[in-house]
Amino acid sequence: MPLITEPNLYSPDDFYADLIAAHEGLSDEESEALNSRLILILSNHIGERETLKQALEAAKKS
Amino acid sequence: MFQDRYSLAFKLYPYKKSKDQDKPDAVRHPVVIVGGGPIGLATALDLGRQGIPALVLDDHEGIGMGSRAICFAKRTLEIADRYGCGAPMLDKGVVWNVGKVFQDDRQVYEFNLLPESGHRNPAFINLQQPYFEKFIFDAICTEQERGAPIEIRGKNRVDAIDVKDDHVVLSVDTPDGAYQLEADWMIACDGAGSPTRDMLGLGFEGRVFQDSFLIADIKMKSTEFPTERWFWFEPYFKSGASTLLHKQPDDVWRVDFQIGWDVDRKEELKEENIRRRLDAMLGDDVDYEMVWSSIYTFQCRRMDKFRHGRVLFAGDAAHQVSPFGARGANSGFQDVDNLGWKLGLVISGKAPESLLDTYDDERIYGADENILNSTRSTDFITPKSKVSKNFRDAVLNLAERYTFARPLVNSGRLSVPCTYDHSPLNGADDLPGGPVTSRVGSPCKDAPVGHGFLLDQLGNDFAILAINTDVPNSVDIDGINVRSVSLNTTDDLTGALAERYLGSESQAVYLIRPDQHVTARWREYDEDALRSAVRKACGKE
């Protein structure tokens, strides 16, 4: 499945607030570790190598 | 001693000694409104139009200088239309739809509010707050000429209040000395610093944001800047951690710089220092004149309850939000809209006092929604931690190339009216194919009907909106006259009425509250069901 880059999040503001709240009170290292775990969990959810490769490319392009 | 706390843009109600001041005993008034800002004035207008005597006490003699609010939402204009002051606001205001978001020196994206067509009013107008207040005041004068019992007393400062079971005693100071008044009902509209809130010893809890913002309203000599909202995150010109540029009437632009918490206010407010920031942003060759400047900080907070027996709080006195999202005056206007008819019914003996507790339920729900939205915008604009800033910057970075990130960019979620989904006043929602946007609790959407607009026809009282079905012209329910607005497909030239009120149904009957929120809806008219819904909406069931 090709990478979705159009809006696909249900209720973006709620999601963003949850994301920031998950980091509340964490040190920088703890936050980094949380982000790493989160990326792995989401990657597993996506599953497809081709999609993940596209995501990596998109993130690297900045 | 009587000292002004601010200078005036419009002197409108100079101090005049009132007869009440010479009476040996305190004179009783049905409603006393403390504070003549936009919310106090609008409350007086709402009540006066219903024939309920409203006395406004303000410690100044008119409208304060300096703009503060500039952005007024469609819902506010719709309420103002009901009050007879919407047209001059729309006339004077600047309509805008396009916004651009920048980071550093690049444009992240551009948006268009794309307002739905078929509404009398635009999504937003920009208008300096003093004009907004002046138009409300003008409508009060018009109503007074028609006999509306509204009175405004300038330089009448409330210094003490004593809340009794069935009335309130107010001590008022004036240039001629102090006097006392009694009020069956008191409405506190005395602003974010509400002295009456303090007099009652009531709290005002919430979050303080450690940042200051410098506002400069400037008049441009050449007007090449477009009528758009421009917002910079970390602008290259470094005049603020974020900056907002937005047009107002009279060729005036609002510039709002985020300048940090530890600032020397006096120093920052010197004209040469403000000009330094402005010149860095605009370039040296742009000619402008300073109209107004100020530094503000803010908090997001509300009172626990807005009703305290015979005292009701409204506007900034009851709740305060950050300016991002323009939810201050706009939400205060919804307070007025909500309180006006309820207090009117209670005072005229047509509804129990407990109806006023639903002002608490509904407007606290509204305040929480506003506080949540404005807090989130603030957290995005001024991230509180390194990781929060990383995410913010990642969103801005991705938003330039990938549309998915754009809905996450939050430079203010502009004020929309709230839907009272769980209000105790809500009746039946028996229109299975009806649109979600007109579900019970929602504010009525406007639509073109015949040669006019729907909201004008709904008016200021309970109304039955019947589409493609027969209903009686009016029904009397416990002394409340419920009038019908009967429409059918031939009135619906654009199809907007069907889209907004029928959905997949072929006919519908709506019960609309005086504040133009839907309170019940059915496929078919049934008088018993209507009676029960009206009674429920008046707090009787």
Ligand SMILES: Cc1cc2nc3c(=O)[nH]c(=O)nc-3n(C[C@H](O)[C@H](O)[C@H](O)COP(=O)(O)OP(=O)(O)OC[C@H]3O[C@@H](n4cnc5c(N)ncnc54)[C@H](O)[C@@H]3O)c2cc1C
């Ligand atoms: C920088 C800035 C930008 C803003 N932008 C927007 C915007 O774009 N859109 C929006 O909707 N809102 C905006 N707001 C918020 C808006 O200005 C307020 O929500 C609005 O003014 C609240 O009105 P009010 O009538 O409740 O209170 P106020 O306007 O504060 O009026 C209170 C009145 O009570 C009087 N008073 C006080 N104490 C006493 C006393 N003891 N006795 C008698 N009278 C008394 C005062 O003199 C004053 O006249 C902004 C605010 C700021 C600071």
